[in-house]
Amino acid sequence: MNSLLPAVTAAVKTSGLTLRDRFTSHARGVSSTEIVDEIHANDDAVLDVLREPLLRARDGSQWAEDELAGGALPPGEWWVVDPAEGNINHVHGMGDWAVTATLVRDNRPVLTVVHLPLTGDTYTAVAGAGARLNDRPLKVSAKTDLGAALIGTGQAKPGEDERTLRRIGDSVTAMLVNGLVVRVSVPATMQLIHVAAGRMDAFWQFSDVRSGLVAGALLVSEAGGTVTDLAGEPWHTGSRDFLAAAPGVHTAALKVLSPLV
Structure with missing residues (x-):
C-alpha cells in the first residue's frame, strides 16, 4: 500500500486542478434542476481525469460507480471515490470541498487520499501506517470529557x-x-x-x-x-x-x- 500511495496522490491532485478550475466564488444555479446539472458537470469533469489512473495503479481493482450508494461491496478491492466531496458547497461558491479516493478491500478501507485544491492540503492514510496531513503525522484529540x-x-x-x-x-x-x-x-x-x-x-x-x-x-x-x-x-x-x-x-x-x- 505504501508504494501505491504516490500514484494515487498524484492522480487525486491532478483531478483536483480540474475541480479548482471550475470553482467560482459565486453560487451557480438557481433552480434545483440547474444546481443538479452543475453538480453532475463537476463529477463528470473530475471522473474523466481520475478514473483511469486509479484503475491502472492497482491491477485487479474495481470501480464503485454510485457515489451515493451504501452497503457492503462484493469481495475484493474497490475504488470508492468522490470526485467532488462537498459538491453542493462548490456549486454555491463555498470552500468546504475536496477530491477523495479510497481503496477498499473486503469492505474495509486500506488506503485513502483527500486533497483540498483551494488550500493545497493533502490528507493521506494507509492501514497500519498512520495518517498524515502533507508531511505531518495526525493525532486525534486527547479530550476525555x-x-x-x-x-x-x-x-x-x-x-x-x-x-x-x-x-x-x-x-x-x-x-x-x-x-x-x-x-x-x-x-x-x-x-x-x-x-x-x-x-x-x-x-x-x-x-x-x-x-x-x-x-x-x-x-x-x-x-x-x-x-x-x-x-x-x-x-x-x-x-x-x-x-x-x-x-x-x-x-x-x-x-x-x-x-x-
Missing part, C-alpha cells in the same frame, strides 16, 4: 427519509445537551479530517453512504481514533450508521447516541 467536546454531524445526501431526518434532529439536541458545541454541516469528510487532526472530537452520521465515510474512517482510525457503528461494533462499509471519535470521548458519545438508533 464529552462536555468539553466539539462534535459534528450532517445529512449524507438530499432526500433522506423523514425518520432519518428526525433522528438527526433528536441526536443534535441530545449532543447539544451533553457536549460543548455541535456542528451540523456537509460533507462528512470535511468534518472527519478535523477529527483525525484533533481539531474536532467526534463525528456521527445516521447513514451508510460509503463515499462520505471511508476516507475519514481510515484517517481517524490511523490517527488513533475509534471508529464504530452506533451499536459499538467496528465500522465497515456494510454498517448502517457511524461514529468516529477520540478514544477519550467515544464511550460517552455512544451512550448518548445509541438509544436513538
